[in-house]
Amino acid sequence: MIQYGGDYNPEQWPLATRIEDVELMQQAGVTLVSVGIFSWAQLEPREGVFEFGWLDDILDRLHAAGIKVTLATATASPPPWLTRKHPEFLPVLADGTVLHPGGRQAYRVSSPEYREYVLRMTRTMAERYGRHPALVLWHVDNELGCHVPHDFSDDAAVAFRRWLADRYGTVEALNAAWGTAFWSQRYDDFDEVLPPRSAPTYPNPTQQLDFARFSSDELLVHYRALRDVLREVTPHVPTTTNLMLSTGTKWMDYFSWADDLDVIANDHYTRAHDPEAHVELAFSADLTRGVAGGDPWMLMEHSTSAVNWQPRNRTKRPGEMIRHSLAHVARGADAVMFFQWRQSAAGAEKFHSAMLPHAGTDTDVWRNTVALGSTLQALAEVEGSRVRAKAAIVFDYPAWWGTELDSHPSAAVTYPDRVLAHYRALWQRNVTVDIVRPSADLSGYSLVVVPGLYLVTDADAANIARAAERGASVLVTYFSGIADEVDHVRLGGYPGAFRELLGVRTEEFWALQDGETLTLDDGTPADLWSEQTHLAPGTSAVRTFADGDLAGWPALTRRPVGAGAAWYLGTRLNADGLQGVTDALIAEAGLTPELDGVEAVRRVADDGRSWLFVLNHTTDEVTVPAQGHELLTNASVTGTLSLPAGAVAVLREG
Structure with a gap:
């Protein structure tokens, strides 16, 4: 089946709401939720003091309801007690500005001491929940590098020098690569090298380039360290982390990450100002499939409607949420998930849409949530098939x-x-x-x-x-x-x-x-x-x-x-x-386009079966030549397909 669900943050809600959540998830056809992503401070409110009762309870309830869980390591942001005790764990910008707690991701991945705290928490989660029957996938940290792709701290400087020594072997080779004969930049020892911090004028370009490479690699090293603990304790459970594959995320070389993820997972959000946002969505989906080496992949996050972090956040138009979801499926996604299940009442993302909105179940968003669940159930046979391109x-x-x-x-x-x-x-x-x-x-x-x-x-x-x-x-x-x-x-x-x-x-x-x-x-x-x-x-x-x-x-x-x-x-x-x-x-x-006036993508199974996804992004009904069995309406199509404005059809061919 195509998995369906989203981020679930039960720690934000009382028990009565959590009980209601599970019931509503069943109504919506939810099959998978991500739990515990930002829960470190709730699970370990004081150093060494753990409170797991709420998480034990919700995992048991989800399992009883037949809903699977991708469980996070809970390490996406350190709790306040940790950064108060160790302010030296905080990341630093190129100009020396320290990024303080109060948001998220207030940590530096190059700190060996911070790594020990994170590994301990990861091991604790793995040992407690590794055999829980609801667990099907580990979610390592969250959107690594989203807010701090580069850290210029002293810890980062030490790690950068080590990375350079591994890459070049000798300082002479580094000098040759960096062209340090220019502007009197010659180094005599790796210990003289710094990250490209704010300088009087243009920093050395190869230094900047190598620091970008190092920073991507260092985030990957952080992922690997947590993953290795999970593999040691729970070798039977696959691991992933949510990448951000789009034209807006620059600083992680995700192709180099691919071999370390058991499942390629992506977060994607359309841009409200872009009248052709569905084209960038298609690009992101194809890029995700490329990183996955052509294998099916997982849409870990997208939005049911407006987000909260763009200058002007636009509500999705009728049909847009389902059409965007199926556009990802058309291009290889075997899971459709959202941020988040229930819209938050407080915090920085309270105006970010969710599957269950502030206004409750008598809403278009909720009706779309339920409708998408039914739609994905109708597409179960597509799972595992691939997109082929020339x-x-x-x-x-x-x-x-x-x-x-x-x-x-x-x-x-x-x-x-x-x-x-x-x-x-x-x-x-x-x-x-x-x-x-x-x-x-x-x-x-x-x-x-x-x-x-x-x-x-x-x-x-x-x-x-x-x-x-x-x-x-x-x-x-x-x-x-x-x-x-x-x-x-x-x-x-x-x-x-x-x-x-x-x-x-x-x-x-x-x-x-x-x-x-x-x-x-x-x-x-x-x-x-x-x-x-x-x-x-x-x-x-x-x-x-x-x-x-x-x-x-x-x-x-x-x-x-x-x-x-x-x-x-x-x-x-x-x-x-x-x-x-x-x-x-x-x-x-010698390429032959599929159809005209619509978006058309084909997925093909190993046994030769194929499914043609047809998406109408226009405001007019479109008629195109088509043949097959349409899965969403359970109707035969012979000769032509009439697709209403904003609608989607999926044809089983042959």
Whole structure:
């Protein structure tokens, strides 16, 4: 079955409310809840004094009701007594500001002493509840790095030096990697190295990049330490933590985390200001599936309606909550969960929507909660199936970090917006996309898009080139291949690592000023970026600049490579222009879009059964060609499917 539920925080409520909660969960079809995430202060109100009675009681009640539990380690925020006793556990910003208790995540993961407290609490939870019949999954900490992705404390400095010594071996190798001959930054000993704290001007770029790598790794080390305790005490129970895979979460390299999670779980929230938030949702779901290596995954959190933390928090429109939930399922989720079950009456998230809202059960939100439970039950047969794609977008966190370092040709060149722009152009044509890291196996794709891959290793550049040689159409965009993994510019002309593949050599960037635009020879407008690019024999200019200082120079190029082709886009096109280029690539790659006017995604089981999800994000009824058995209405569809505004259909095909 598709699991259904959300975060449950019984410690916020009296016993009578908890009893009601379990009854209402049964009415809604809830099958799984996350418990205990922020409960350390309730479970251990004073050091060494534990009060487990309330948690024992609710776990027993949930089990009796047939509801499974993903139980947290309760370590997501330290209790006040701990940070009062050990203020040295508090994290520090680059400018020396100490982040104090009163919110959440007021801890530094690099503190060995803090780690001991966390490991003790984790062991206590595992030993007490590891054999509880309701427990099916451990939830380690919560949204690691959400509020403190970087800690610049003295503990972090010690850990950073250790990480650097492991990475480089010698201080001479570090000096070479960091280019410390510049600005008299040469180090004689690892003990001289600091995190990139606030400095008079731009900190060393490779120091910044390595600190980002270290910080992601250090958060993962923290997860591993807790997980290892759980595996020791409860080897029969899988573990996860909720990642935050979206275009808004930058600082954790989740591809490097994947092998350490038994289940890939994601939290995702749409942005109220974005009229096409469902496109970013689809990208996030595809990225989560990419981190999961194509396996089904778990939607650990999303919202039934408005959240509390955006500048203007919009209520979800009729049908939107169910449609968003099923969009995640369409792209590989085998669990749909929310923050949270019952809307809080107090605290910072009291205006964050929940499955059971402040206004109670006579509400649209509650009716949607119940309806979604029934809907997911109707989709039980989809569980375990996979999404298959013939197109891929290469996505890389270190490239993101490197692209957005300071002192670059243009501060306006950013990473996720370009990735999402290319994703949107494929989404518009219902071309299913895998989001993959540069080292991924690309042999199964006929189209590979490489947007803004500023940093790239030799091995990863060669991997992308092989995709073209084997027959894929490969598109590389501007500011790609510029630097190696330690942010040293690849000499000899841009785009560095991809010059040979693309058959181009750029001698100089021509970054455009804010508001400055160019026109291509077919009338397409462009902005932000242009390049003075020379073509090698065999490379042709598909589009050139029609005006500006580079009039007549190439803007879009193509080179036949092996059985495929390599394209280079050296400017930023508007949405229509990018759609035109994408359509040409789709045609060349031989891809066939599913349907027009709706979002359509197919999941396929190992035995060959398939299900087509059709989602109507428009305000009009849409009719599309379709054939199969529609699971949500239990009706046969022959020839055409009429889908009301905002509705979803799931067709069992064949």
